[in-house]
Structures are given as structure tokens and as C-alpha cells.
Amino acid sequence: MINDSQLVNRAFRGDFEPALIEEINRVGIYQEVEEGDYLIRPGSYIRSVPIILSGSVKIMRADAGGNEALLYYLSGLDSCAMSMTGGPANKPSEITAVAEEKTRLIFIPLEKVDEWICRFPTWKQFVFRTYQRRFDDMIATIDSIAFQKLDERLLTYLKKKTQSCQCTVLQVTHEEIAREMATSREVISRLLKQLERVGYLRLSRNKIEIL
Amino acid sequence: MINDSQLVNRAFRGDFEPALIEEINRVGIYQEVEEGDYLIRPGSYIRSVPIILSGSVKIMRADAGGNEALLYYLSGLDSCAMSMTGGPANKPSEITAVAEEKTRLIFIPLEKVDEWICRFPTWKQFVFRTYQRRFDDMIATIDSIAFQKLDERLLTYLKKKTQSCQCTVLQVTHEEIAREMATSREVISRLLKQLERVGYLRLSRNKIEIL
């Protein structure tokens, strides 16, 4: 149950019908997480579905060997399709979700996600739009990995990242970028340096400023 | 309307309730396609959702520059999640679907797909299981492209392909494999030759026999 009903109201008014908003107020769980907090870890079971109110969350794939690949970002009023499907079938999660910044979200219990589909048309629409978006994101990711060279991929990476956090200064290390792109730190450092020489950005320790 | 009601009956008995099977008989459209036939082309709008009864279908991503990437295969009682979401939102398709062999399928009109979700529990389950499977497939694809080297990827490619067509002799040219893996023919030829030397397969013109 969410105490501050205005919060939910403001967030969903226009998207969801009043009865649904009321329901969300009743069974949803509001939570604030800090940058770096994990929402989902591989292997864990999912019992509720997050909807992001503000902030952004990074969804990654990590294999056993410590490799990582960025799948997509979630931000305003987005939700995680993976947890909608992964949940009901009761399979452990294949992915990792980490907050990119201070993020406010609401968790909806799985059985409600399912139940509401038939009770509230706008919810059904929401669920399917979420699937659609995530499919598009995944396809974009595959495009990028399969067709682009590293320098182009780095550019798309930076673009997506600035989009999701709505800012031009990224607090991130080369090492971290390298991990998310499944390559090595040196390569990223070199490519970034190149982009700096071209005037696309400015580098300093732990910081990349897009120009 | 499908004349041979036994056909649908046999295919779905056990998975769907009788009332749903009857509905499928009433509004579904049965079709047989040959190897190489296109079911969906990029840019086209989708008005019905295919369910594969037998045979197999290859789902690919193709970008403007003639590059291609294999996303996944569909076979027995699978369906295409992409067309479930892509349809309702009325967006043109981002993908290509080609029959890998002679394939029998049933097309369900989009509005029915949506309507049945709330009317038939087994249908809802079917739709969500389909989403889940396709997500898993996409993740496997990303894993493969991002983490594996070409020789490993080629192996997974061959494995998936034999799985989907249920046979050990693949009728395919090196050129075609190369296109689907977004690399060049020579590279594939070399790697295949290597696999032959190791005794994993036998090569001849237009044919790869897995051992």
C-alpha cells in the first residue's frame, strides 16, 4: 500500500483509468533506490514487476565467464518485460538490473499484473506496449553488436546513456564501458581519446562530457 | 474458416480448451508454404499472427545496407511474438520471416489474438509463453554474437539449424550462412573446412552433413 496517493495519481493520470490507479495504490509497493543498487540479479526469482517513475535502470546480460552485455535502459513509466514473462513461468532471471541513478519505482505483485490484464484495458495496453518496446530495444542492440564497428557502437552507447539519464556529463569509468560492451579497457580508452581529438567530447577522470 | 477440422483438433488438443479450438477452426486461415517463401518482409504491416503446425520458419533482422542477422527459428506450435506486438501498435515490421522448409501454419486475425486473451485462459498462457520463448531466444542470440568467436558461433548456428529442421543434412550454401552471420563467405568456408578436418561434419556442394 502506498501512503502518498498523490504520487501514484500524478504519475499515471492520463495513462490509466481511475479504478486502476486506485488498485495500484492499494497493492503497489513504492521504493526508492540509489545509484548502483541491484533490482534483479541473475538466478533470482521474480515476484513483482517494477514500474519506473523517475530515474533510470540498466538491464544487462551477464554470462558465467564474467562477460557482460548491455541490453537496454528503462526510464520514465517503463517497465521490465522480462520480469513479466520470466515471473509467471517461475524461471530464474537471466538478467541483471541496476539503478543508474537515484530511482523511484513501484513494484506490482505478479498475480496482479496478470489479473489486471483482463480487468483494465489500459493495463493490457500498457503490458503489450512494454513488450513491444523491449523487443525493439533488443533488436536495436543486436543491430549494434552485429553490424557496427566498435567506434560506432561506442557512439551509440554514449548517445543512449545520455538519453536515459537526461544529462551531458556521464560519471563512468572506461573500465565500466568496456565491460558493458564486452571489450577491453585499453580499446575504449583509445577510442574515447580519438573522439576527444575530434571534439566530440571532453575526458577527465571518472567523467565524460559530451559536447 | 478451416475445412479439415481434424487438423486443428490434432494440433491443439491438450493445449487448448475445446471452445478455443472451435474458434480457431472458425476464424483461422490454414496455409501451406514452400521453402524460401516469405511470410513477413520488413516494412510490411502485419494483420494476422502465424502459428506453426509443422516445418520451420527463420526470423531475421535485415538492415538497409544488405546486412542480415539471424534472430531465431520457429517450429512446432510456436508463434511469432513480434507480430503480436508489432501488429496492434500498427507499426511496420522490423523483421523478415522465411520458411526454411515446407511449412504448414494457421493465421489468426490480430483482433482475435487480443480478444481471446481474456476469454480463454489457455490462450493467454500461450501468448505469454510465446513472448517468454522469444525473449530467451533473443538473449541467446545476443550472447552468441557478443561473447563467442566466429568458430563457436558457427557451431551454435549449425546446432540450432539442425534442431529446427530435425535433420542432420543441411541444404545450404556457405554464402547463405555468411549472410546470416553477417560475415563473409571465405571466412565461413575456411571455418567449415576446419570443422571437416576435425571430423565434425562432411562438406559437399550445397550440403553440409553433421556427424
Next chain:
DNA sequence: CTTTTTCCGTGATATATGTCACACAGACGC
């Protein structure tokens, strides 16, 4: 059968990316 087309094999070479080794510089504790 002869010609033509399509597919395959392979060396040589180019380019992109990965790896190693190490220097240096800013942050941070003490």
C-alpha cells in the same frame, strides 16, 4: 557435349580488435 553459372578452396594481405607492459596522474587515507 559444350558453355555458363554458381559454389567452393586457398594463399596473400589488410584492418580491427585484443593483450601485455609500463608510466603517469589524480584521489584519498594517514
Next chain:
DNA sequence: GCGTCTGTGTGACATATATCACGGAAAAAG
């Protein structure tokens, strides 16, 4: 201040993959 981390820059080199340039072989067309 000083030492200790952690992050960054860079050359040299290793490897994987892409490209070019062929020749030959099997199938298809004539």
C-alpha cells in the same frame, strides 16, 4: 607532506576477421 590506490594514456605486439585475387569443380543451361 607521503604513500597507496584506482583510473588513464600509449607503444609494441598477437590474433581474429575481412578483403582481394585467383583457380578449379560441380551443377545447370544450351
